[in-house]
Structure formats: structure tokens, C-alpha cells
Amino acid sequence: LTQRLQDTMAKLRRKPKVTEADLKETMRDIRLALLEADVNFKVVKDFVKQVRTRAAGADVLKGLNPAQQIVKIVNEELTKMMGEEAVALNKSDKIPTIIMMAGLQGAGKTTTAGKLALKLKNEQNARPMFIAADIYRPAAIDQLEQVAQSIEVPVFQLGTDVDPVEIVRQGLQQARDQHNDYVIIDTAGRLQIDEKLMDELVQIKTLASPDEILLVVDAMTGQNAVETAEGFNEKLDITGVVLTKLDGDTRGGAALSIRAVTGKPIKFVGQGEKMDDLDVFHPDRMASRILGMGDMLTLIEKAQKDFDEEQAQKTVEKMRENSFDFNDFLDQMAQMQKMGSMEDIMKMIPGMANNPALKNANIDPKDMEHLKAIVYSMTPAERENPDLLNPSRRRRLAAGSGRPIVEVNRMIKQFNQMKKMMKQVSNGNMSGLENMMGG
Ligand code: GDP
Ligand code: MG
Numbered sequence: 001l002t003q004r005l006q007d008t009m010a011k012l013r014r015k016p017k018v019t020e021a022d023l024k025e026t027m028r029d030i031r032l033a034l035l036e037a038d039v040n041f042k043v044v045k046d047f048v049k050q051v052r053t054r055a056a057g058a059d060v061l062k063g064l065n066p067a068q069q070i071v072k073i074v075n076e077e078l079t080k081m082m083g084e085e086a087v088a089l090n091k092s093d094k095i096p097t098i099i100m101m102a103g104l105q106g107a108g109k110t111t112t113a114g115k116l117a118l119k120l121k122n123e124q125n126a127r128p129m130f131i132a133a134d135i136y137r138p139a140a141i142d143q144l145e146q147v148a149q150s151i152e153v154p155v156f157q158l159g160t161d162v163d164p165v166e167i168v169r170q171g172l173q174q175a176r177d178q179h180n181d182y183v184i185i186d187t188a189g190r191l192q193i194d195e196k197l198m199d200e201l202v203q204i205k206t207l208a209s210p211d212e213i214l215l216v217v218d219a220m221t222g223q224n225a226v227e228t229a230e231g232f233n234e235k236l237d238i239t240g241v242v243l244t245k246l247d248g249d250t251r252g253g254a255a256l257s258i259r260a261v262t263g264k265p266i267k268f269v270g271q272g273e274k275m276d277d278l279d280v281f282h283p284d285r286m287a288s289r290i291l292g293m294g295d296m297l298t299l300i301e302k303a304q305k306d307f308d309e310e311q312a313q314k315t316v317e318k319m320r321e322n323s324f325d326f327n328d329f330l331d332q333m334a335q336m337q338k339m340g341s342m343e344d345i346m347k348m349i350p351g352m353a354n355n356p357a358l359k360n361a362n363i364d365p366k367d368m369e370h371l372k373a374i375v376y377s378m379t380p381a382e383r384e385n386p387d388l389l390n391p392s393r394r395r396r397l398a399a400g401s402g403r404p405i406v407e408v409n410r411m412i413k414q415f416n417q418m419k420k421m422m423k424q425v426s427n428g429n430m431s432g433l434e435n436m437m438g439g
Contacts, residue, residue, distance in 0.1 A: 026070055027052050037251035037290045038222035043260040051077050078287035082256055086280045087265035089116075090212040090239060095181040096129075098172070098208050102201055102232055103216035105189035108244035108270055110140070112216050113184045114147035115270065115278035120182055121151065128182035131171035132157035133164040133204065136188045144186050151275055154180075164188070165203045172208060185210070193231040201236055213238045214267070217258065220245045225254035226261050233262040244270035247277070252289045255281075324419050326375050326383040371411050373401040386415065 011022075027048050034044045054073050091097050099116070101109040113130060120126035130148055132155055134140040141157050148155045156171035168185055175183045187204065190197045205213065215238045217225045225243075232238055241262070243255055246269045255266055266281040375383065377400030382388050389397075389412055398405040 023052065023055060023070075027055075030070075030074055034253060034256075034290065037253035038225075038257070039253035039290070040223065040226045040257035040261065043257045046260070047077065047081065047256075075284075075287050078256065078290060079284045082259050082283035082286055083265050084283055086282055087240065087267050089267060092211045095179065096172075096175050096183045097181065097212070098183050098185070098210040099212045099214060100185045100201075100205065100208060100210040101187055101214055101216060102236060102238065103189055104193070104218070104228055105137075105191055107189060107216045107218045108242070109189060109216045110134070110144050110147060110186050111273065112214070112242050112244060112268070112270055112278065113144070113186045114151055114153075115275055116214075116268070117148075117153045117182070117184055118151045118275045119278060121153070124181075126181050127179070128153050128184055129171075129175050129178070129180040130155045131168055131175075131183060131185045133167050133171075133185055134188040135160040135162070135164055135167070140186075140188070147275070164200055165207055168204050168208055193228065198231075198235045205236060210239075212240060214240050214242050215264075216242045216244060217254065218245050219243045219250045219252055219254050219269075220248050222250070222254060223257075226257040229258045229262050229264075233264060238262070238264055240265055240267040242266070242268045242270060242278075243281070247271045252286055255286050256290060326378060326386055326415065329415055329418070330372065330375050370401070370403055370407065374398075374403055374408055374411055377401045386412065 030051065031044055031048050034047065035041065039047075051070075051074055054077070055070050089099075101113050103109050117126075117128040117130065120128050130144055130153060132141045132144050134144075138160065141155075141160065145155055145157075156167075156174050158167050158170065164187070171185070172183060185204065185208065187201060188197065213236055215229060215232050215236075217229055219225065221228070229238075229241065241258055241264055243252070243258070243266055246252060255269075258264075259266060269279050269281050269286075271277045271279055374397055377397045378389075382393065394408050394412070395405060397403075398408045401408070
């Protein structure tokens with residue numbers, strides 16, 4: 001999350017109810033976060049409208065505070081917009097399956113052609129062949145030859161003096177003769193979309209009738225990626241998109257825009273220059289990347305899965321009244337055992353990571369059972385009123401639980417520290433624990 005969005009969320013988290021104005025402010029910040037991630041402004045507008053409607057009508061989810069619910073809705077809607085599921089490469093009934101690469105110069109067509117061929121070889125034991133149809137840059141054919149050699153895939157080429165459409169015609173003939181199951185056509189690009197390039201690509205498409213026309217788009221180009229995708233799709237009616245250079249520091253907002261504007265699925269993402277740096281596109285992971293909220297989502301998932309809302313509410317109440325006792329301590333430990341260490345949980349709350357109170361909050365899970373044994377040795381009165389625990393009572397607890405007296409003393413000290421910390425957290429400005437507990 002951007003800092004601004006994080007601040008708004010923190011503010012929201014402190015409120016038991018979200019007002020119309022709160023929602024408006026949050027939506028504005030989500031809008032800015034998306035624009036910062038290079039999502040197209042028209043796409044953002046539609047998106048925010050959709051989230052707003054859902055957020056306004058949202059049921060109160062167990063274990064989640066309003067801010068967390070909004071983040072969750074945003075993430076779900078982003079995922080939905082990008083197609084929910086990964087979409088596989090098209091495959092022809094009869095060989096060869098023909099894949100045509102398209103895209104601007106430098107987008108990564110040749111590199112991606114190589115990565116794809118390697119993937120097909122590794123996963124399907126395929127026998128792909130390349131056709132070198134980029135005759136405009138002198139080094140283009142050499143580059144394809146080099147890529148092809150490194151992954152042991154044959155290249156059909158006729159140099160730079162033959163018309164690309166003719167090269168493709170002869171290349172396809174050879175692939176049929178040699179029973180290659182995939183043909184990947186590496187085409188030329190330009191710095192910008194121009195008519196001559198498009199005409200050539202349309203001619204190649206008409207001749208080859210590819211099963212897959214993969215538009216290769218450089219994720220680093222941000223907003224321009226959308227125009228590029230629109231332009232190519234209009235002329236070529238592409239079947240899928242590969243988003244390259246996601247290993248850079250781009251937020252990946254182009255993915256959302258391209259899908260929304262062209263309606264075509266992103267099938268793969270390029271994450272590096274090496275031949276095995278090609279991954280199937282996962283909408284949910286991209287959604288998290290766009291919002292940059294990995295930790296937040298983990299927290300939400302944990303909260304949904306494991307947290308007992310009523311129990312949590314009770315604890316928050318107790319904390320408020322400062323009546324937290326050993327019975328609560330037991331409940332608390334049971335919750336923690338389900339969710340992981342106190343420190344891990346608290347660290348996921350924005351603003352809590354460096355809170356010194358965390359140091360004393362942690363209880364080694366190994367010790368939990370011993371601590372429980374000690375608490376079970378207490379009388380009901382002692383559990384409710386820890387102040388009763390004088391030295392002789394402590395000795396009795398040690399004997400009853402079979403634990404050394406130092407451990408009993410340490411536990412009581414820890415309990416008091418925990419109580420203090422909870423009070424601090426629930427009274428403080430950053431009421432992290434309380435938020436977590438759905439307060
Ligand atoms: P083409 O003109 O569309 O064929 O683009 P190229 O395949 O020649 O790629 C242009 C440059 O981008 C090369 O230096 C590639 O190594 C680089 N490249 C391609 N895909 C990726 C990627 O996913 N990540 C990174 N970091 N570089 C890439
Ligand atoms: Mg190339």
C-alpha cells in the first residue's frame with residue numbers, strides 16, 4: 001500500500017463504523033494507489049465505482065474490521081477484473097500449432113519466443129520450430145539463432161532479402177514436412193505502431209491463421225502499454241498477452257489495464273532475461289502486487305480462518321475494563337496457538353512492527369503447555385484475581401503443576417507485562433490489537 005492509503009486505512013481501523021465520508025476518502029486513496037501503479041485512468045474510474053458499491057453494501061465479516069473488509073473487496077475485485085483464473089495457451093487439433101509473436105521493438109518478442117519454446121519442450125516434450133520473420137534489424141536473425149541454439153530448437157530463415165510473408169509460407173511448409181508440433185513466428189516490431197508494420201502483420205496472420213497471436217508488452221512502459229495493446233488488438237484481434245520485464249520495479253498496473261481495455265487474457269509474465277524466466281499469469285498474485293499489500297492480506301486470511309470473533313470481542317472488552325485475568329490469558333494462548341506467535345501477528349499490523357512492547361509479548365509456543373498447567377493449578381478465585389498470588393500460593397502452584405517456582409514467577413511476570421501491553425495498545429493512538437480483534 002502506498003503511504004497515503006496506509007494512513008487512511010489506519011484511521012479507518014480505529015472507527016467502529018465507516019461513514020459515507022470515510023468511504024469516499026478511502027476510495028480516493030485507492031484510486032491514487034492504482035494510478036501510481038500505472039493503471040489506466042478510465043479503468044480506475046470504473047473499478048472504484050464497482051468497489052464502492054460493494055463496500056457500501058458489504059455485510060460485516062466476522063473477524064474483519066471495516067478497513068480490512070475494504071482492502072479485501074479491492075483485492076477480490078482486482079483479481080476478478082484480471083480474469084480470476086490463469087488461461088492456457090491455445091493448442092490446435094492437428095500439428096503444427098502456430099504461435100505468432102507481435103509487439104513493439106524491444107518488448108521482448110524474441111526472448112519470449114525462446115522462453116515459450118523451452119517451456120513447451122520441458123512440459124509437453126514438444127518439438128517446436130522458429131520462423132525468423134524480422135528482416136529489418138540486421139542483428140534480429142542472429143539473436144533468434146542464438147536463443148534457439150541455447151535451447152536446441154531449429155530456426156527457419158531466408159536472410160533479410162526475402163519478404164516476411166514468403167518466409168512464413170516456406171517456413172510453415174518445412175514445419176509440416178518435418179512434423180514439428182509447434183511453430184513460433186518471430187516478427188518485426190517498430191518503436192511505435194505504424195501502418196506498414198500492421199499491414200505486414202495482418203498479411204502474416206492471413207497466411208498462417210495462427211492458433212495463438214501473443215502480444216508481447218513491456219510492463220515498464222506503464223500507461224503506454226494500454227495504447228499499444230489497444231492498437232495491436234484492433235488490427236490483429238490478438239488471442240493473448242505476455243507481460244514482460246515484471247522483474248523490474250514496475251507495479252504491474254498495466255496488466256489490469258490491458259485486460260480491461262482489450263478483454264484479452266494475459267497468459268504469461270516475463271520475470272527476467274534468462275530462458276526459464278517465464279511464468280503463467282496468476283490474477284490473484286498480480287492483484288496483491290498492484291496494491292503492494294502482501295502482509296495485509298496474509299493477516300486478513302489468518303483472521304478469517306482462525307479468529308473467534310466473540311472471544312476476541314470479549315478480550316477487547318476485558319482489556320478496556322482492565323479486568324484481563326488468567327482465564328482470558330488461557331483463551332488468549334489458545335488463540336495464539338492457532339494463529340502463530342503474538343509477535344508475528346502484531347508485526348503485521350501497520351505501525352506495530354517496531355513497538356517495544358512486542359518484546360515482552362512473546363511466549364515460546366513450547367512453553368505454552370507448561371503455562372497452561374500452571375494456570376490449571378489455580379483456584380477460580382486466583383484466576384480471576386491474580387493479585388491473590390502471594391509467595392505461598394505460588395509455591396502451591398509450582399507443586400500442583402510440577403513446574404519449578406522460577407517458572408511460576410516468570411509466568412506471572414509475563415502475564416502482568418502482557419496485561420500492561422494490552423492496556424497500552426488498547427488505549428494508545430494505534431489501537432492495533434483491538435483492530436485485529438475486530439473492535
Ligand atoms: P523484441 O525486439 O521484441 O524481440 O525484444 P527482445 O526479445 O530482443 O528483448 C529486448 C530486451 O529485453 C532484451 O535485452 C531482453 O533480454 C530483454 N527482456 C525481454 N524480456 C525480459 C524480461 O522479462 N525481463 C527482463 N529483465 N528483460 C527482458
Ligand atoms: Mg526481436
